[in-house]
Amino acid sequence: MANLAAVTALVGREDVIFADRLNHASLNDAALLSRARFIRYPHLDLATLEKQLEKTDARRKLVITDAVFSMDGDTAPVAGLLALCRRFDAWLLLDDAHGFGVLGERGSGSLYSLQQEERAAPHLIYMATLGKAAGVSGAFVAAQAPVIETLIQHGRTYGYTTAAAPLLAHALLTSLQLIEQHSWRREQLARLIGRLRNNLQPLPWQLLPSETPIQPLLTGESQEAVRLDLALREQGIWVPAIRPPTVPEGRARLRISLSAAHTETDIDRLS
Template identity: 50%
Template sequence: MDGFAARIRASLQQRHEANLYRQRLTLGSAQGPLVALDGREYLNFCSNDYLGLANHPRVIEALCAGARQYGAGSGASHLVCGHSEPHQQLEIALAELTGRQRALLFSSGYAANCGALTALLKSGDHVFEDRLNHASLLDGGRFSGARFRRFAHNDPADLARKMATAGGNRLVVVDGVFSMDGDCAPLQPLAALCQRESAWLMVDDAHGIGVLGESGAGSVAAAGLDSVQVPVLMATLGKALGTAGAFVAGDGELIEYLIQEARQYIYTTAIPPAVAAATLASLALLREEGWRREHLAALIARFRQGAGELGLPLMPSTTAIQPLPVEDAARATALSERLRRRGLLIGAIRPPTVPTSRLRITLTAAHSMAQVEQLLEVLAAEWVARQ
């Protein structure tokens, strides 16, 4: 056996033995609180469709209308001939939502983070990242060639100690809402520290945009911060907004610089114009239907109350992401499988994605209070009864 084949086989075998093997689900239905899998209906608590917009009739119709007018694909990168009117309208709308001068669309959150970080940072610069940042932020920092340092999770004091020994251009990078723990970054003290140190702050708000803040503008707006305090804001469109893609928002010079320098923007085919049209419909629903955020908040509060009554050791999250720690990967996998047999889809998240295994329970505005009660009832049977 040649070296590559041997490496591949050994890696796969090791993952199986450690209960870390990843497997895909193949759904036979649209996203929603109820989904079809292998001919059976399941109550879905592992989707990031936080506002329940991925299958909304207005979003679907906007997608179809966009496809009828602009076709199924964009045909080229934004800088060749792939930038269409819906792209332009969406960038303007996203800039308005986030209170920034301009926004720039990317094909994915991974591309947006790597593109922004590798364009902004150069050799000799310093980038400081929260230890629990998303993999795309960590990779972008490493790829950039800058001096890369991680600080203790949500610990501005540790960040300050590390920044004290670094000169030159300094960029601090955090998630607004951490995707696996569900907690929020302490953005106000981080922003104040960056202001004192003449450093820039970049926030990845993939899990905050659309959900947090009075208008759904995200965690930065919820913290009362502006574009001066947070010069670089990234967020995705495929979670609360229910479509696909991502964007970076900032002042006009930053966006123009990324257009010229971000390789993940320059050398990638633009998202289909129809997807941009669908996202414009999502943004309209975000403005018109504030009840979605209110209902989601009520579901989160009820779930946490019920979990507390059951003695479930939830992590301290007030967002739609409600992680339930499990001591090892084997038990997390087994518990996820038992819940599936009882009709619930809840993913088991294991190392190396997270330092400790957990069930990642996510709530959406499309869930009903009765479905949350059903979730608590099944967890009581499958978790509490086995303690």
């Protein structure tokens, strides 16, 4: 809903949206609903995106991308995207649902590698969910004050829904304190990711490159992914099979999702 509000409030019929081909469905749906021209670029391909931006003379340009891709676990080249948007006077909407609270110092998310002035860039719009690392529900959008005022006035999924409960806001404040102050959770998560990747290397299936808690094990065929899913469930282990249309044909996988609540024993039992 936050992506829908942001995209549809900021662009329309006279504008153009550029989107990574592996973006989350909410970004794609938002682009379609905005009625802007919708152009996709190959996954993480800044060279193609640059050429696409050079060719457009649209009134307003918006680049939308996941920061951490939900099915592959890899990350967007945020600094490169932001540089292109500055060069071509385009907006960058970054969906950091899987990075916020997990990546970077104090869990600051996928912007951690940027300089402070880059994080405050007027071209940048930052969205993150509160239903993953923060452990509650909902989402937020951070941007320059004029952008936020525009979303408040024109974001339909913000204006035409029930307000969040005060209890949720209070719980979230505690979550933010834990995220900022308890770095041991991120350190534990990093250890588990390294252990899992090391343990899974000998397996016959391809482990996609990912340094995030999303660790996809590529099986190729859907039947194989389902077979492994069911076999693991019989052992009391939940690792869901992901199949087309969620992922492309021939790219079925097991989507392993780690959290700081897992233990090394859990990792060894899985692998």
